[in-house]
Amino acid sequence: MTTTLDRTAPRDLAAEFPARLSLTPKTTLAGQLDGAWWPRSRDLAAELPPLAAALAEPWGRITRVTVSPTRWPVVPHTVAVDGRVLHVGWFTEQDPDKLILLSYSVGRWDLLVIPPETAPAAAARLMAAAAIPGSVLTAGVLMADEAGIVRGIRDAVRREATWESEGGACMSPFGTPMGRRAVPVHGSTWR
Known part of the structure:
Protein backbone atom coordinates (compact mmCIF):
# COMPACT_ATOMS: atom_id res chain seq x y z
CA MET A 1 0.00 0.00 0.00
CA THR A 2 1.31 3.44 -0.92
CA THR A 3 0.51 6.51 1.15
CA THR A 4 0.73 9.98 -0.31
CA LEU A 5 0.92 12.94 2.02
CA ASP A 6 -1.31 15.84 1.07
CA ARG A 7 0.91 18.71 2.16
CA THR A 8 -0.30 22.26 1.85
CA ALA A 9 2.99 23.57 3.27
CA PRO A 10 6.49 22.11 3.21
CA ARG A 11 7.70 20.44 6.41
CA ASP A 12 10.30 23.15 7.00
CA LEU A 13 7.67 25.89 6.89
CA ALA A 14 5.40 24.12 9.38
CA ALA A 15 8.17 24.13 11.99
CA GLU A 16 9.10 27.73 11.17
CA PHE A 17 5.70 29.27 11.92
CA PRO A 18 3.89 29.24 15.27
CA ALA A 19 0.81 27.10 15.66
CA ARG A 20 -2.49 28.72 14.72
CA LEU A 21 -4.58 28.33 17.87
CA SER A 22 -7.66 29.72 19.51
CA LEU A 23 -8.09 28.63 23.12
CA THR A 24 -11.08 28.89 25.44
CA PRO A 25 -10.47 31.49 28.17
CA LYS A 26 -9.99 30.11 31.68
CA THR A 27 -13.42 29.85 33.24
CA THR A 28 -15.51 27.52 35.38
CA LEU A 29 -17.76 26.76 32.40
CA ALA A 30 -16.84 23.38 30.96
CA GLY A 31 -17.60 22.90 27.27
CA GLN A 32 -17.15 20.20 24.66
CA LEU A 33 -13.98 21.82 23.28
CA ASP A 34 -11.04 23.71 24.72
CA GLY A 35 -10.36 25.60 21.50
CA ALA A 36 -9.30 25.04 17.89
CA TRP A 37 -6.11 24.31 15.98
CA TRP A 38 -5.58 25.12 12.30
CA PRO A 39 -2.53 23.17 11.05
CA ARG A 40 -0.75 24.17 7.84
CA SER A 41 -0.56 20.59 6.49
CA ALA A 53 5.53 24.39 21.96
CA ALA A 54 2.62 26.84 21.79
CA LEU A 55 0.75 24.96 24.53
CA ALA A 56 3.73 24.53 26.89
CA GLU A 57 3.08 27.83 28.67
CA PRO A 58 -0.71 27.76 29.15
CA TRP A 59 -1.14 23.99 29.59
CA GLY A 60 2.20 22.49 30.57
CA ARG A 61 4.13 19.73 28.87
CA ILE A 62 2.01 17.68 26.47
CA THR A 63 2.93 13.98 26.69
CA ARG A 64 0.32 12.25 24.52
CA VAL A 65 -1.88 13.10 21.54
CA THR A 66 -4.70 11.10 20.01
CA VAL A 67 -6.25 11.62 16.59
CA SER A 68 -8.59 9.87 14.21
CA PRO A 69 -6.72 8.37 11.24
CA THR A 70 -9.53 9.55 8.96
CA ARG A 71 -8.01 13.01 8.44
CA TRP A 72 -4.30 12.15 8.77
CA PRO A 73 -2.66 10.07 6.01
CA VAL A 74 0.23 9.01 8.30
CA VAL A 75 0.00 8.78 12.09
CA PRO A 76 3.47 8.36 13.60
CA HIS A 77 3.78 6.52 16.94
CA THR A 78 6.09 9.17 18.34
CA VAL A 79 7.18 12.70 17.44
CA ALA A 80 10.31 14.44 18.73
CA VAL A 81 9.51 17.70 20.50
CA ASP A 82 12.29 19.76 22.10
CA GLY A 83 14.50 16.75 22.84
CA ARG A 84 11.71 14.60 24.26
CA VAL A 85 9.17 12.18 22.84
CA LEU A 86 5.49 12.98 22.27
CA HIS A 87 3.45 9.78 22.00
CA VAL A 88 0.79 9.76 19.28
CA GLY A 89 -2.14 7.37 19.22
CA TRP A 90 -5.12 6.98 16.98
CA PHE A 91 -8.66 5.74 17.49
CA THR A 92 -11.14 5.15 14.69
CA GLU A 93 -13.97 5.88 17.15
CA GLN A 94 -12.61 9.37 17.89
CA ASP A 95 -14.30 12.31 16.17
CA PRO A 96 -12.21 12.89 13.01
CA ASP A 97 -12.36 16.67 13.56
CA LYS A 98 -10.94 16.51 17.09
CA LEU A 99 -7.47 16.24 18.59
CA ILE A 100 -7.07 15.10 22.21
CA LEU A 101 -4.02 16.31 24.16
CA LEU A 102 -2.91 14.75 27.44
CA SER A 103 -0.48 15.86 30.14
CA TYR A 104 0.50 13.87 33.24
CA SER A 105 0.47 16.93 35.45
CA VAL A 106 -2.40 19.02 34.13
CA GLY A 107 -5.05 16.90 32.39
CA ARG A 108 -6.83 16.57 29.06
CA TRP A 109 -7.81 19.07 26.37
CA ASP A 110 -9.91 18.60 23.26
CA LEU A 111 -9.26 20.80 20.24
CA LEU A 112 -11.24 21.18 17.03
CA VAL A 113 -8.90 20.48 14.10
CA ILE A 114 -9.62 22.80 11.19
CA PRO A 115 -8.51 21.28 7.87
CA PRO A 116 -5.41 23.02 6.45
CA GLU A 117 -7.16 23.80 3.16
CA THR A 118 -9.94 25.76 4.89
CA ALA A 119 -10.43 29.34 3.70
CA PRO A 120 -9.25 31.98 6.22
CA ALA A 121 -12.76 33.41 6.79
CA ALA A 122 -14.19 29.95 7.53
CA ALA A 123 -11.23 29.12 9.78
CA ALA A 124 -11.76 32.35 11.72
CA ARG A 125 -15.45 31.48 12.28
CA LEU A 126 -14.55 27.97 13.44
CA MET A 127 -11.77 29.17 15.75
CA ALA A 128 -14.11 31.68 17.39
CA ALA A 129 -16.93 29.14 17.78
CA ALA A 130 -14.65 26.47 19.29
CA ALA A 131 -13.31 28.90 21.92
CA ILE A 132 -16.71 29.85 23.39
CA PRO A 133 -16.69 28.91 27.10
CA GLY A 134 -19.29 26.31 28.04
CA SER A 135 -20.31 25.55 24.45
CA VAL A 136 -22.16 22.26 24.01
CA LEU A 137 -21.28 22.05 20.30
CA THR A 138 -19.00 19.18 19.35
CA ALA A 139 -16.25 19.30 16.73
CA GLY A 140 -18.43 17.41 14.23
CA VAL A 141 -21.36 19.78 14.74
CA LEU A 142 -19.17 22.87 14.26
CA MET A 143 -17.71 21.46 11.03
CA ALA A 144 -21.18 20.52 9.72
CA ASP A 145 -22.51 23.99 10.57
CA GLU A 146 -19.59 25.62 8.75
CA ALA A 147 -20.17 23.42 5.71
CA GLY A 148 -23.80 24.63 5.70
CA ILE A 149 -22.67 28.27 5.91
CA VAL A 150 -20.25 27.81 3.02
CA ARG A 151 -22.94 26.06 0.95
CA GLY A 152 -25.37 28.89 1.72
CA ILE A 153 -22.86 31.53 0.64
CA ARG A 154 -22.12 29.65 -2.58
CA ASP A 155 -25.84 29.26 -3.32
CA ALA A 156 -26.49 32.96 -2.69
CA VAL A 157 -23.64 33.96 -5.01
CA ARG A 158 -24.91 31.56 -7.69
CA ARG A 159 -28.49 32.89 -7.38
CA GLU A 160 -27.21 36.48 -7.63
CA ALA A 161 -25.16 35.64 -10.72
CA THR A 162 -28.15 33.94 -12.33
CA TRP A 163 -30.37 36.89 -11.49
CA GLU A 164 -27.90 39.34 -12.98
CA SER A 165 -27.31 37.24 -16.11
CA GLU A 166 -31.05 37.14 -16.74
CA GLY A 167 -31.35 40.91 -16.62
CA GLY A 168 -32.16 41.44 -12.96
CA ALA A 169 -35.06 43.73 -12.10
CA CYS A 170 -35.69 47.43 -12.16
CA MET A 171 -35.48 48.66 -8.57
CA SER A 172 -36.66 51.87 -7.01
CA PRO A 173 -34.22 53.85 -4.90
CA PHE A 174 -36.06 52.38 -1.90
CA GLY A 175 -35.24 48.77 -2.82
CA THR A 176 -38.66 47.75 -4.09
CA PRO A 177 -39.17 46.23 -7.55
CA MET A 178 -40.75 48.50 -10.14
CA GLY A 179 -42.72 47.45 -13.19
CA ARG A 180 -41.52 48.42 -16.64
CA ARG A 181 -44.14 51.15 -16.79
CA ALA A 182 -42.54 52.95 -13.89
CA VAL A 183 -39.29 53.50 -15.75
CA PRO A 184 -39.52 56.83 -17.62
CA VAL A 185 -38.07 56.69 -21.07
CA HIS A 186 -38.08 60.05 -22.82
CA GLY A 187 -39.20 60.13 -26.41
CA SER A 188 -40.46 56.56 -26.34
CA THR A 189 -43.93 55.13 -26.74
CA TRP A 190 -43.16 52.18 -24.56
CA ARG A 191 -45.73 51.88 -21.77
Whole structure:
Protein backbone atom coordinates (compact mmCIF):
# COMPACT_ATOMS: atom_id res chain seq x y z
CA MET A 1 0.00 0.00 0.00
CA THR A 2 1.31 3.44 -0.92
CA THR A 3 0.51 6.51 1.15
CA THR A 4 0.73 9.98 -0.31
CA LEU A 5 0.92 12.94 2.02
CA ASP A 6 -1.31 15.84 1.07
CA ARG A 7 0.91 18.71 2.16
CA THR A 8 -0.30 22.26 1.85
CA ALA A 9 2.99 23.57 3.27
CA PRO A 10 6.49 22.11 3.21
CA ARG A 11 7.70 20.44 6.41
CA ASP A 12 10.30 23.15 7.00
CA LEU A 13 7.67 25.89 6.89
CA ALA A 14 5.40 24.12 9.38
CA ALA A 15 8.17 24.13 11.99
CA GLU A 16 9.10 27.73 11.17
CA PHE A 17 5.70 29.27 11.92
CA PRO A 18 3.89 29.24 15.27
CA ALA A 19 0.81 27.10 15.66
CA ARG A 20 -2.49 28.72 14.72
CA LEU A 21 -4.58 28.33 17.87
CA SER A 22 -7.66 29.72 19.51
CA LEU A 23 -8.09 28.63 23.12
CA THR A 24 -11.08 28.89 25.44
CA PRO A 25 -10.47 31.49 28.17
CA LYS A 26 -9.99 30.11 31.68
CA THR A 27 -13.42 29.85 33.24
CA THR A 28 -15.51 27.52 35.38
CA LEU A 29 -17.76 26.76 32.40
CA ALA A 30 -16.84 23.38 30.96
CA GLY A 31 -17.60 22.90 27.27
CA GLN A 32 -17.15 20.20 24.66
CA LEU A 33 -13.98 21.82 23.28
CA ASP A 34 -11.04 23.71 24.72
CA GLY A 35 -10.36 25.60 21.50
CA ALA A 36 -9.30 25.04 17.89
CA TRP A 37 -6.11 24.31 15.98
CA TRP A 38 -5.58 25.12 12.30
CA PRO A 39 -2.53 23.17 11.05
CA ARG A 40 -0.75 24.17 7.84
CA SER A 41 -0.56 20.59 6.49
CA ARG A 42 -1.71 17.03 7.14
CA ASP A 43 1.77 15.98 8.25
CA LEU A 44 1.49 15.26 12.00
CA ALA A 45 5.24 14.85 12.45
CA ALA A 46 5.73 18.42 11.20
CA GLU A 47 2.66 19.99 12.81
CA LEU A 48 2.77 18.61 16.38
CA PRO A 49 6.07 20.21 17.54
CA PRO A 50 4.84 23.83 17.00
CA LEU A 51 1.52 22.91 18.64
CA ALA A 52 3.20 21.39 21.71
CA ALA A 53 5.53 24.39 21.96
CA ALA A 54 2.62 26.84 21.79
CA LEU A 55 0.75 24.96 24.53
CA ALA A 56 3.73 24.53 26.89
CA GLU A 57 3.08 27.83 28.67
CA PRO A 58 -0.71 27.76 29.15
CA TRP A 59 -1.14 23.99 29.59
CA GLY A 60 2.20 22.49 30.57
CA ARG A 61 4.13 19.73 28.87
CA ILE A 62 2.01 17.68 26.47
CA THR A 63 2.93 13.98 26.69
CA ARG A 64 0.32 12.25 24.52
CA VAL A 65 -1.88 13.10 21.54
CA THR A 66 -4.70 11.10 20.01
CA VAL A 67 -6.25 11.62 16.59
CA SER A 68 -8.59 9.87 14.21
CA PRO A 69 -6.72 8.37 11.24
CA THR A 70 -9.53 9.55 8.96
CA ARG A 71 -8.01 13.01 8.44
CA TRP A 72 -4.30 12.15 8.77
CA PRO A 73 -2.66 10.07 6.01
CA VAL A 74 0.23 9.01 8.30
CA VAL A 75 0.00 8.78 12.09
CA PRO A 76 3.47 8.36 13.60
CA HIS A 77 3.78 6.52 16.94
CA THR A 78 6.09 9.17 18.34
CA VAL A 79 7.18 12.70 17.44
CA ALA A 80 10.31 14.44 18.73
CA VAL A 81 9.51 17.70 20.50
CA ASP A 82 12.29 19.76 22.10
CA GLY A 83 14.50 16.75 22.84
CA ARG A 84 11.71 14.60 24.26
CA VAL A 85 9.17 12.18 22.84
CA LEU A 86 5.49 12.98 22.27
CA HIS A 87 3.45 9.78 22.00
CA VAL A 88 0.79 9.76 19.28
CA GLY A 89 -2.14 7.37 19.22
CA TRP A 90 -5.12 6.98 16.98
CA PHE A 91 -8.66 5.74 17.49
CA THR A 92 -11.14 5.15 14.69
CA GLU A 93 -13.97 5.88 17.15
CA GLN A 94 -12.61 9.37 17.89
CA ASP A 95 -14.30 12.31 16.17
CA PRO A 96 -12.21 12.89 13.01
CA ASP A 97 -12.36 16.67 13.56
CA LYS A 98 -10.94 16.51 17.09
CA LEU A 99 -7.47 16.24 18.59
CA ILE A 100 -7.07 15.10 22.21
CA LEU A 101 -4.02 16.31 24.16
CA LEU A 102 -2.91 14.75 27.44
CA SER A 103 -0.48 15.86 30.14
CA TYR A 104 0.50 13.87 33.24
CA SER A 105 0.47 16.93 35.45
CA VAL A 106 -2.40 19.02 34.13
CA GLY A 107 -5.05 16.90 32.39
CA ARG A 108 -6.83 16.57 29.06
CA TRP A 109 -7.81 19.07 26.37
CA ASP A 110 -9.91 18.60 23.26
CA LEU A 111 -9.26 20.80 20.24
CA LEU A 112 -11.24 21.18 17.03
CA VAL A 113 -8.90 20.48 14.10
CA ILE A 114 -9.62 22.80 11.19
CA PRO A 115 -8.51 21.28 7.87
CA PRO A 116 -5.41 23.02 6.45
CA GLU A 117 -7.16 23.80 3.16
CA THR A 118 -9.94 25.76 4.89
CA ALA A 119 -10.43 29.34 3.70
CA PRO A 120 -9.25 31.98 6.22
CA ALA A 121 -12.76 33.41 6.79
CA ALA A 122 -14.19 29.95 7.53
CA ALA A 123 -11.23 29.12 9.78
CA ALA A 124 -11.76 32.35 11.72
CA ARG A 125 -15.45 31.48 12.28
CA LEU A 126 -14.55 27.97 13.44
CA MET A 127 -11.77 29.17 15.75
CA ALA A 128 -14.11 31.68 17.39
CA ALA A 129 -16.93 29.14 17.78
CA ALA A 130 -14.65 26.47 19.29
CA ALA A 131 -13.31 28.90 21.92
CA ILE A 132 -16.71 29.85 23.39
CA PRO A 133 -16.69 28.91 27.10
CA GLY A 134 -19.29 26.31 28.04
CA SER A 135 -20.31 25.55 24.45
CA VAL A 136 -22.16 22.26 24.01
CA LEU A 137 -21.28 22.05 20.30
CA THR A 138 -19.00 19.18 19.35
CA ALA A 139 -16.25 19.30 16.73
CA GLY A 140 -18.43 17.41 14.23
CA VAL A 141 -21.36 19.78 14.74
CA LEU A 142 -19.17 22.87 14.26
CA MET A 143 -17.71 21.46 11.03
CA ALA A 144 -21.18 20.52 9.72
CA ASP A 145 -22.51 23.99 10.57
CA GLU A 146 -19.59 25.62 8.75
CA ALA A 147 -20.17 23.42 5.71
CA GLY A 148 -23.80 24.63 5.70
CA ILE A 149 -22.67 28.27 5.91
CA VAL A 150 -20.25 27.81 3.02
CA ARG A 151 -22.94 26.06 0.95
CA GLY A 152 -25.37 28.89 1.72
CA ILE A 153 -22.86 31.53 0.64
CA ARG A 154 -22.12 29.65 -2.58
CA ASP A 155 -25.84 29.26 -3.32
CA ALA A 156 -26.49 32.96 -2.69
CA VAL A 157 -23.64 33.96 -5.01
CA ARG A 158 -24.91 31.56 -7.69
CA ARG A 159 -28.49 32.89 -7.38
CA GLU A 160 -27.21 36.48 -7.63
CA ALA A 161 -25.16 35.64 -10.72
CA THR A 162 -28.15 33.94 -12.33
CA TRP A 163 -30.37 36.89 -11.49
CA GLU A 164 -27.90 39.34 -12.98
CA SER A 165 -27.31 37.24 -16.11
CA GLU A 166 -31.05 37.14 -16.74
CA GLY A 167 -31.35 40.91 -16.62
CA GLY A 168 -32.16 41.44 -12.96
CA ALA A 169 -35.06 43.73 -12.10
CA CYS A 170 -35.69 47.43 -12.16
CA MET A 171 -35.48 48.66 -8.57
CA SER A 172 -36.66 51.87 -7.01
CA PRO A 173 -34.22 53.85 -4.90
CA PHE A 174 -36.06 52.38 -1.90
CA GLY A 175 -35.24 48.77 -2.82
CA THR A 176 -38.66 47.75 -4.09
CA PRO A 177 -39.17 46.23 -7.55
CA MET A 178 -40.75 48.50 -10.14
CA GLY A 179 -42.72 47.45 -13.19
CA ARG A 180 -41.52 48.42 -16.64
CA ARG A 181 -44.14 51.15 -16.79
CA ALA A 182 -42.54 52.95 -13.89
CA VAL A 183 -39.29 53.50 -15.75
CA PRO A 184 -39.52 56.83 -17.62
CA VAL A 185 -38.07 56.69 -21.07
CA HIS A 186 -38.08 60.05 -22.82
CA GLY A 187 -39.20 60.13 -26.41
CA SER A 188 -40.46 56.56 -26.34
CA THR A 189 -43.93 55.13 -26.74
CA TRP A 190 -43.16 52.18 -24.56
CA ARG A 191 -45.73 51.88 -21.77
